[in-house]
Each structure stands twice: as C-alpha cells, then as structure tokens.
Amino acid sequence: MVELAQVATKTKAWACYDCGKCTATCPISRIGGAYSPRRHVLATNLRQQEEVSRNGTVYACLTCSLCDQRCPAEVGYTQLVQKLRELSFREGTEPECPHGGALQSVMRMMAKGGLQQDRLNWLTDDLKTEPEKGEVFYWTGCTMYYDAFFSEFEAASLEGTKAAIRLMNKLGVAPVVSANERCCGHDLLWNGDRKNFEALARQNVKLVAESGAELLVISCAECLRTWKVDYAPLFDGKPPRMVHITEFLVEHLPELELQPNGRRRATFQDPCRLGRHLGIYDPPRKALTAVPGIELAEMSRSGPRAMCCAGGTWSNCDRFAKQIQVGRLREARATGAEVLVTACPKCQIHFRCAMKDPNLKGEIEIEMRDVAEVVAEGLSR
Amino acid sequence: MKAVRTKPRPKRTPPKVPANWNPNIVVFACNWCSYAGADTAGVSRIQHQPHFRMIRVMCSGRIQPGFVLRAFERGADGVLVSGCHFGDCHYISGNERAVEQFEKTKNVVTLLGLEEARIRLEWISAAEGARFAQVINEFTDQVRKLGPSPLAGNGRAKE
The missing domain is CATH 3.40.50.1860 (Rossmann fold)
Structure with a gap:
C-alpha cells in the first residue's frame, strides 16, 4: 500500500483524470487485448495491489511508451509499469517468456558471476579493438547470443555490431570491446527482477569505469536506454558520455x-x-x-x-x-x-x-x- | 558464413576438484525410450553411478534451451539430454527437433564460457539398459574431471 502510494507520486499517476487516452492509444488494447493502461493507473491510485498483479496483466504492456506521448496529464505510464512489475515480481508473478525463459536464464547466470564468457569469437583481425583500456568503449550488447539463439530466423544481429566497429575504425577509433561485458539487464529490469538487474548494472558500470573510457558508444537501443536512464543512480563520480552509434557517426x-x-x-x-x-x-x-x-x-x-x-x-x-x-x-x-x-x-x-x-x-x-x-x-x- | 577465430579462446582457471566430489547432473529423458531404458537398467540390476536427477518429458523434442540453461542457472554441473534413436521416435520426428534445440543450446552454453563437455545428447532405447548405465558412467566421469560448475552453489541462483 505504502509502496503503491510512492509509485503514484513518483510517476505522477495521481494526476490522471481518467480520460482514457492511454487505453485508446495502446497498441495492445486497440487490437483487442484484454489489457488497459488506464485500469493500472486507477488501481495504483486506489491502492488496489491485487488488481495490479491479477493474471499478470501488467506484463502485457509492450512498454512502448506510446501512451506517455498522448497523456495530457503527463503520467509516466511506462515508468509506472516498471515499478508495478517489480512489486508483482516480488509477489511471485513472472511474465511467461515465449522462449522458455532461456534468455532470462542467460542473464541471471551472468548476474551470478563466476563465468569467463567466450563472447568475442566473432572478432576477426580486420576489426581493430582494444581488450581493456581506451578512450572509447564500444558496447556490443548481447547480439552474439541472439544470433546463436535465433538461428532459425537468420538473425544477423552481429552484422550490425561488426559494421559499427568498422565505421569506428574508419574514423581512426579502435574502441574497447570487452570480453567481460555482461548483459545490461534491461529485460530483467522490465521483468521486475531488480535484484539481478542491479548485480549486472554494478559489474558493467565498474567495467567501463576501469577501462578509463570517456565516451561510451552503444548500438542497441535498449542498452542505451538502460545505461542512460536506469544506470544513472549507480554511477560513482562522473559517468562517461553515452551516445548511440548514429549520434557518434553524425558528429563525423x-x-x-x-x-x-x-x-x-x-x-x-x-x-x-x-x-x-x-x-x-x-x-x-x-x-x-x-x-x-x-x-x-x-x-x-x-x-x-x-x-x-x-x-x-x-x-x-x-x-x-x-x-x-x-x-x-x-x-x-x-x-x-x-x-x-x-x-x-x-x-x-x-x-x-x-x-x-x-x-x-x-x-x-x-x-x-x-x-x-x-x-x-x-x-x- | 562462420567467422574464422583469430583470437584465442579465453581460459578459465580450472577449479580444484575437491576430493570425493560428486557432480550434480540433470538428465532429461523421453517417456518412450530413454526413461524406459533407465527402468530396464534398474530391473536388470545394472550398477551405475547415482549422481543424477532424472526429469521425464514426453518427447526429447520438448527439451528446449530454456530447460538446460535453467538447470545450469540453478547450479547443475552437467546436463544430459536423451531420447529415442532416429527413426524410433514415438512422435516420428521429435528427436530431430531435439537435435536442433540441442545445437542451439550448445552454442549458447559455449558463449557463456561453460565447457562443451558439460552437456551431452544421447539416444537410448527402452531395451538398452546396459547402454544407459554406460552413458551415465561415462558422462559422470567426464563432468567429474571438469570439477564443479562456476555457477554451482546453493542450488538456486542467489536471489
């Protein structure tokens, strides 16, 4: 109850005047999903924890933030969902992962630590990188895992990663690409598992800090959001400048x-x-x-x-x-x-x-x- | 096209294998062949090492990467996936799917830096009690040599 009150204050859910634009905008609601953002906002305001956690509907949200764009009262619905999922997760409600939880397991294993990953086996000699220290850190994200796991879709996520390094090389930058990078924890955070998210976040912040990099270039949109927004409270001292690969390219x-x-x-x-x-x-x-x-x-x-x-x-x-x-x-x-x-x-x-x-x-x-x-x-x- | 590896594989310092240490192995077995094969080993009183937990599934094709990865996440030292021989699958081609899933799993497991020898795929028929015992013994010894998984601990991942 107290927590819902805090969440309502933090996300400005209390400002909701029940206009329903969020539900009218929501891609899931619009095609007939049994899901309504407005209901979650109201339940938060009325402190109805049960309504929030019921049937795991809070996991139906795509977190696409389209409703945030439309809300006239500026309620941070996406942020609200993140918090509600944390509360639900603590009560034992987990989303039903369509991939049998394989990716969540990978993330939790990385969070637990003790592994020496073999994640850079695609790095060939024509790609100039530094293993540990340098001015620019390139964050690869989990593209190599996606290529291994989604082989049947001919997923070629790694091609984007390699291309980004080639472009940076052309600009005379040999970025740090670390074998000790871990998942940024984005999905665990949005699944409500804050504990494992924070374990990953702390390791990653430490890794980049130790590299001495002042600029962190990221290709993956999710990693970038996580670094810029969700890691913010975890930085000790001055965080590196964080840019998307295209922002970096546009500068040059x-x-x-x-x-x-x-x-x-x-x-x-x-x-x-x-x-x-x-x-x-x-x-x-x-x-x-x-x-x-x-x-x-x-x-x-x-x-x-x-x-x-x-x-x-x-x-x-x-x-x-x-x-x-x-x-x-x-x-x-x-x-x-x-x-x-x-x-x-x-x-x-x-x-x-x-x-x-x-x-x-x-x-x-x-x-x-x-x-x-x-x-x-x-x-x- | 597969990239040619130019960087050496990172080496994890192998843990000291404690004396008298026995691995924790998870065995996935299909209902129609491998699980019955284990039964055959039992009723024939064939001795084998007992350091595994068996999970019965209806078909080896059901064993998706998530199952194996979760076993490792929760501290398994090795995972054995078993099913019917090719051509003998109760559901005709479930074991072909099992191979696809296993290959995928193996790729993810090696990316994580776990040794490839910690997972194994075997076909064991309902009549092959002796073979079941042999596979279990071989695999247990193989995992014992590798020592505890870096993720092993108190069963479940720390929460």
Missing part, C-alpha cells in the same frame, strides 16, 4: 567519405527505446541519408508515432504481438522501400520472426538491416 559524417552503396529507398523503424524513451529521432535518419543515393521513405506512423515491434522484454509474444508486427511490416512495404532499417536487434528478431508466417510471407517480407550495416556498406573498400 564528412570523415566517413561515404560512397553510394547501391541502395536507393530505405525506411526506418524507430525502436521505442531510442525514439520515445530517449528522444533520438534524427541521428539515425541523418546517418542513413548521408549515404549518397539513399532516399528515406517514412512509414505512415514514424518518429514519436512509430509502432512498436511488439516484443520489448521477452515477455509478450502472442497473437496480438503478431498482428501488430504484420501491420507494421505492411506499412513498411507500402513505402516502396527496398530495405527496412532499424537500430535495435530485437526489432529485427521480431520482424524476421513475423515474416516467417507461411500464409503472409509474400505480402510482408522485406529485407531488414541494422542502420550501422547500411551505412558501413557505403564505406569505400
């Missing part, structure tokens, strides 16, 4: 000497973490269009209105998620773009999975790439 565009790469029309999927959570809309578009010949064709809903890939935290894959993904892919196809570019490995995994639908394949299939990959294709060889 002329030096990249980009050449035409044969691509002409691209469309950009704003990852919810990069866009609505962090407000980074322009840098990926600038980086993309810096490649001569590439024209950006926006989808009908883009920027702050962009539709989510419907699977942010390994906790909500169902028929509603599939419907959202199919709708989004149709939008991408309608732009006439030849490639759907994104900046989050999970967007890629979820859309690639949706494209496997044997009945709709021909209607929704489109090439998918990470933004760094497309830009790196423009590097002269």
Whole structure:
C-alpha cells in the first residue's frame, strides 16, 4: 500500500483524470487485448495491489511508451509499469517468456558471476579493438547470443555490431570491446527482477569505469536506454558520455567519405527505446541519408508515432504481438522501400520472426538491416 | 558464413576438484525410450553411478534451451539430454527437433564460457539398459574431471 502510494507520486499517476487516452492509444488494447493502461493507473491510485498483479496483466504492456506521448496529464505510464512489475515480481508473478525463459536464464547466470564468457569469437583481425583500456568503449550488447539463439530466423544481429566497429575504425577509433561485458539487464529490469538487474548494472558500470573510457558508444537501443536512464543512480563520480552509434557517426559524417552503396529507398523503424524513451529521432535518419543515393521513405506512423515491434522484454509474444508486427511490416512495404532499417536487434528478431508466417510471407517480407550495416556498406573498400 | 577465430579462446582457471566430489547432473529423458531404458537398467540390476536427477518429458523434442540453461542457472554441473534413436521416435520426428534445440543450446552454453563437455545428447532405447548405465558412467566421469560448475552453489541462483 505504502509502496503503491510512492509509485503514484513518483510517476505522477495521481494526476490522471481518467480520460482514457492511454487505453485508446495502446497498441495492445486497440487490437483487442484484454489489457488497459488506464485500469493500472486507477488501481495504483486506489491502492488496489491485487488488481495490479491479477493474471499478470501488467506484463502485457509492450512498454512502448506510446501512451506517455498522448497523456495530457503527463503520467509516466511506462515508468509506472516498471515499478508495478517489480512489486508483482516480488509477489511471485513472472511474465511467461515465449522462449522458455532461456534468455532470462542467460542473464541471471551472468548476474551470478563466476563465468569467463567466450563472447568475442566473432572478432576477426580486420576489426581493430582494444581488450581493456581506451578512450572509447564500444558496447556490443548481447547480439552474439541472439544470433546463436535465433538461428532459425537468420538473425544477423552481429552484422550490425561488426559494421559499427568498422565505421569506428574508419574514423581512426579502435574502441574497447570487452570480453567481460555482461548483459545490461534491461529485460530483467522490465521483468521486475531488480535484484539481478542491479548485480549486472554494478559489474558493467565498474567495467567501463576501469577501462578509463570517456565516451561510451552503444548500438542497441535498449542498452542505451538502460545505461542512460536506469544506470544513472549507480554511477560513482562522473559517468562517461553515452551516445548511440548514429549520434557518434553524425558528429563525423564528412570523415566517413561515404560512397553510394547501391541502395536507393530505405525506411526506418524507430525502436521505442531510442525514439520515445530517449528522444533520438534524427541521428539515425541523418546517418542513413548521408549515404549518397539513399532516399528515406517514412512509414505512415514514424518518429514519436512509430509502432512498436511488439516484443520489448521477452515477455509478450502472442497473437496480438503478431498482428501488430504484420501491420507494421505492411506499412513498411507500402513505402516502396527496398530495405527496412532499424537500430535495435530485437526489432529485427521480431520482424524476421513475423515474416516467417507461411500464409503472409509474400505480402510482408522485406529485407531488414541494422542502420550501422547500411551505412558501413557505403564505406569505400 | 562462420567467422574464422583469430583470437584465442579465453581460459578459465580450472577449479580444484575437491576430493570425493560428486557432480550434480540433470538428465532429461523421453517417456518412450530413454526413461524406459533407465527402468530396464534398474530391473536388470545394472550398477551405475547415482549422481543424477532424472526429469521425464514426453518427447526429447520438448527439451528446449530454456530447460538446460535453467538447470545450469540453478547450479547443475552437467546436463544430459536423451531420447529415442532416429527413426524410433514415438512422435516420428521429435528427436530431430531435439537435435536442433540441442545445437542451439550448445552454442549458447559455449558463449557463456561453460565447457562443451558439460552437456551431452544421447539416444537410448527402452531395451538398452546396459547402454544407459554406460552413458551415465561415462558422462559422470567426464563432468567429474571438469570439477564443479562456476555457477554451482546453493542450488538456486542467489536471489
């Protein structure tokens, strides 16, 4: 009760005047999911803990933050959901992971420690990196795990990671890429497991601090959000400057000497973490269009209105998620773009999975790439 | 295309194997072949090492990476996945799916830095009691040589 009161104050849930815009906006509610953000806000205000935890509905939220954009009272619903999940998790409610909890297990193993991961087996000699110390730290995220785990979707998350390093090398930067990096803990945090999240966070903050890096470059939209927002209370002293890879590239565009790469029309999927959570809309578009010949064709809903890939935290894959993904892919196809570019490995995994639908394949299939990959294709060889 | 490794695999200093230490092994066995194979070993009174817990599933195809990874997360030193021989699967092709799932699991386990020898996939039929005992003995010895898993401890991961 006391905790719900604190949550209501912290997220401004008390300011809700019950207009229902959040539920009217919510992608899940709109396609018929038994889920309503407004109900959670009201339950928080009325201190109805049971209503909040009931049936795990709090895990149905995509945490895409679309409702936050619309709320006239500026209630931080996404932040509210994060807190409500923590409370539910403590009572023993966990989300039903569509992958059998495999990824959560991987994260918890990393949190427990004692492992010497073999996560850099893809690092070849043409990619110049430093093992421990340097001015720039490049955060790879868990792309190598995703490629191993989602092999059936031809997930190529690592290609974006490699491309980012190639681009940084071109700018004369040999970033630190550490074998001791652990999962940023994003998904555990959004599953409500704060304890393991904090264990990971502390190790990661320490790792980057010990590298002496002043600049932390991150490709994954989720890692970036976690570092910038959720790690904030954990920094001892001055945190490094944290930027998305496209923000870094935009600062140095002329030096990249980009050449035409044969691509002409691209469309950009704003990852919810990069866009609505962090407000980074322009840098990926600038980086993309810096490649001569590439024209950006926006989808009908883009920027702050962009539709989510419907699977942010390994906790909500169902028929509603599939419907959202199919709708989004149709939008991408309608732009006439030849490639759907994104900046989050999970967007890629979820859309690639949706494209496997044997009945709709021909209607929704489109090439998918990470933004760094497309830009790196423009590097002269 | 698989990248050619140019960096050496990081080495974990092997833990000292305590004297008289016995591993904690989780065995997943399918209902129709391997579990019955274990029964055959039992009724035939074939002796084998007892340091494993057996989990019966209806088909080896059900054993997804999450199962194996959770066993390691909670401190298992080794995980054995077993099912019907090819062509003998009660559900025709469940064991083919088991191979796919196992390969995926193996890739994730090695990324985490756990030794590949801590997991094993074996086909054991209902008649192969002696083979069940042999596989268990071999695998137990193999894991014993590796020592405790770096994640082993108080059973569940620290919470």
